[in-house]
Amino acid sequence: MYSMNGFLFNPSIAGGDGYTTVGISARDYMLGFPNSPKTTVLSVHGRLLRSQVKVTGGAGSKKSVSKRSGRVGLGAYIFDDRNGAVERTGGSFTYAYHIFLQNTQLSFGLAASTFQFKFDQSKFIYGTNQGPEPLQNKNISDQLLVPDISFGSYLSSADAFLGFSVTNVFQTHISLSEASYDFRMLRHYFLMGGKRFNSDDKISYEPSFLIKATEKMVFQADIQMRFYYNQDYYMGLCYRTGSAVGVLMGIKFNRFCIGYAFDYGLNSMQKYTYGSHEINIAIKFGDNARRYPWLIRY
16 A cells, blocks of 8 residues: 555655654555564654744834745654564654645655564574575574665655655665674665546546565566545555555545555465455644645545
8 A cells, every 4th residue: 555655665755745644554464374474564754834933124024934944844653574583673764855846746855764683583494405504503693783774756746646765775784693694685666656537526546556676676566546536435456566466445534544455466375375454544633724735635
């Protein structure tokens, strides 16, 4: 559900719509499979909106002077990602800067993050047919602190968006102590875009995409089509290249936005699982008077 929580991998989205947004995202992969991956994220981001003060000039005249430009967005999130014997727990802080170009907004963002890499050796399963394992009978560092940064850019209007971001920029080196088994966190690239079309006053539809790639040029694309009713309800279909098909739905009422997605795998693993589930819940603070009027995404 990248159009609902794109802030998690593109820091330039922080505060882009003028709201202060608190959200929680949870995804459970491959239900029914032992020790299947699970990810939970709690996030908050918003904008330092423009404020003005009155100053006294010559002859007692008063004028308004901007105290803040209204261009800065801030955000943060904490996450827990579990995958069998490996757990990552950490957080990120984001700074974004937004520039208006007529009816379009151009945004840039930078995020600094750190997480703790944990290893549960009791869950390691070693092979017996390929010779000795590099981690077997070694003194493995079971907790490692891993820092890194991410950056992104985002171009948005009332009915379209296009963004590019890079995570794990430093490709932080991780060493497992005496195990003589080292690796790096690969740099990841994300390109996302979409456009909303109106069929009538109440019904609209939005095709969108998210293309993902690693430093080793391994690609995957998510392609979606969402249908909206009265801008408060949506349903959609999605396809992940070579991996899964799925459905998604959502509703907005008052300050709350709730989205749910289910995807069904297309690979050989699917016969062992019941699919993957994802839920997103967001609360948006700040009424319409505090927002820039052309931003109508929510």
